[in-house]
Amino acid sequence: MTTRLIVLAAGKGTRMKSAMPKVLHRLAGKPLLGHVLDTGLQLNPASITVVIGHGADQVQSTIEQPVKWALQSEQLGTGHAVREGLDGIEDSDTVLITYGDVPLTRASTYQALLDACDEQTIGLLTLMMDDPTGYGRILREGGAIVGVVEQKDATPDQLGITEVNAGVVAIKGGSLRDLLSRIDNNNAQGEFYLTDIHELAVKDGLRVQAVHPQDEWEVDGVNSRVQLARLERLHQQHLAEELMNNGVTVADPARIDIRGTLKTGTDVTIDVNCVFEGDCVIGNNVKIGQNCLISGSVIADGSTILANCVLENAEVGSDATVGPFARLRPGTRTESGIRIGNFVETKNTHVGEGSKINHLSYVGDSTLGRNVNVGAGTITCNYDGVNKHQTIIGDNAFIGSNSALVAPVTISEGATVGAGSTITRNVPADRLSLTRARQTDIENWSRPIKNK
Structure with a gap:
């Protein structure tokens, strides 16, 4: 199995109130993105592609790990960002998609997602939260995942769901490319959501397999x-x-x-x-x-x-x-x-x-x-x-x-x-x-x- 990583790191991080790209703010003396890349390298991937946008030159000049760079010149959503990072990915590759501002996910959690992924299965990181505010909710029917709805698009009933999407996905390259070509931006934010691929995948007969982190803090992102x-x-x-x-x-x-x-x-x-x-x-x-x-x-x-x-x-x-x-x-x-x-x-x-x-x-x-x-x-x-x-x-x-x-x-x-x-x-x-x-x-x- 050939593993390739796509790390999304194009956002500005408005709430940080900083001229520096969010992923370069430091945790334990290391850029947030550096933590994600160090963990990703433990998986021995064939490549790591980092999708950058805001402050791209500064990010490239700061990061020392061996990565490929892809530019998202307009921030049109996570689905659009992943599209920008598809270069060099083969249909048979297993692709792990993660985020440059989520620094503490364990390598074992990433590996569990990769292990769950095959030609018919997408691995999706989810967890149960007492207060799910701000997270996309996991939609299930008969116990099976059938989709993900972002909070801004959720109905009042859906807002009561406590299983949330942590955003990290493992998926075959061919399925990823096909599904991304079919998503649209008909939503409250006018963006192309990566989360929309799951509903399409289920309709195509694929299965979305939930994987849970050992600790909730593994999926904590930094927005402020x-x-x-x-x-x-x-x-x-x-x-x-x-x-x-x-x-x-x-x-x-x-x-x-x-x-x-x-x-x-x-x-x-x-x-x-x-x-x-x-x-x-x-x-x-x-x-x-x-x-x-x-x-x-x-x-x-x-x-x-x-x-x-x-x-x-x-x-x-x-x-x-x-x-x-x-x-x-x-x-x-x-x-x-x-x-x-x-x-x-x-x-x-x-x-x-x-x-x-x-x-x-x-x-x-x-x-x-x-x-x-x-x-x-x-x-x-x-x-x-x-x-x-x-x-x-x-x-x-x-x-x-x-x-x-x-x-x-x-x-x-x-x-x-x-x-x-x-x-x-x-x-x-x-x-x-x-x-x-x-x-x-x-x-x-x-x-x-x-x-x-």
Whole structure:
């Protein structure tokens, strides 16, 4: 069976009150359409065609997944949109039609629709709702589906039906092309409804088979920022529960955001208001304090990230302590047992085993050996206005507080830099280097006093 997907993503999303196409608004850091495409790719389809319209160029330039594009230049309804996406679809193909603003449908639900579809059967996603307002109603006779009526066209009796159309359809390509050629726009909205194919199909002797999602939220679409926020919290709750089921302590499942992928070991503790972006990996027995942003980073076993830290594309070795209020910028890589303390910023720097940068320092474009101690207020002066330069600090070196290391420079193994020094030349091994001015004490000096 050849499976092909058509994803409808041409709408403007007027209720979003946004210049950005609705399908590009983000859920868990990813465009709504991106979620739909990622799930669709799990089905290993021969192709995915995305039908775009409003903001087409912006959608194409944002989406990274491998898809075909079809343009619906006029928004004349869902049936018309599907027609625009038929190019390349063979009669024998099984076509799954879904929507770019319905981000949380499971792949297993899509697969159940595909399994229900054959030459004589259309798979249709439906569900029972206590409040079906806004949804098309499923019409049945003798238990069999005979059609779908949109709310604006429904009679008062039909409005009382609680089985609704979720919109996702699996159908053979030949049947789809034939049925779409026969629908019209004689309805309250003057549009070509995809839902009209079901009544025609039944008249042709085809069967419409209902498939139900495991959870109602799988078919929740986004039409407003309120709905987007509601889905965001729902999605984050599920992600938090998955973490907890995998051995992670989440201090408050309502106060965590995962905007990418997060792989964790066991006995991890995550405090409140932590955000994880991109692809993150956390080892066993890691503790992450409150208000941390971890982006595209790896944290090895036994390490502690204290409160209010920012890690961006960094690698933290085992049994390390970072923070509070530390920022590890891209290219930071540490070995085991290191300490990076409060108000320390590192960038493109390797920190060797057991080394410490405890307070108020900037270390960039540097390589630190083992058991180095960097005192408070130290700065590696790595940028000359045009180029970045390297600072190399050997094993067991000691950098006194309030020092400036003007790169390119090497502080050799076992060397000591006296506090308050500006180092512009290489420091030999096991030497003390300092550039401190001689202290002068002035006798009989009086502090100036303001005249009253």
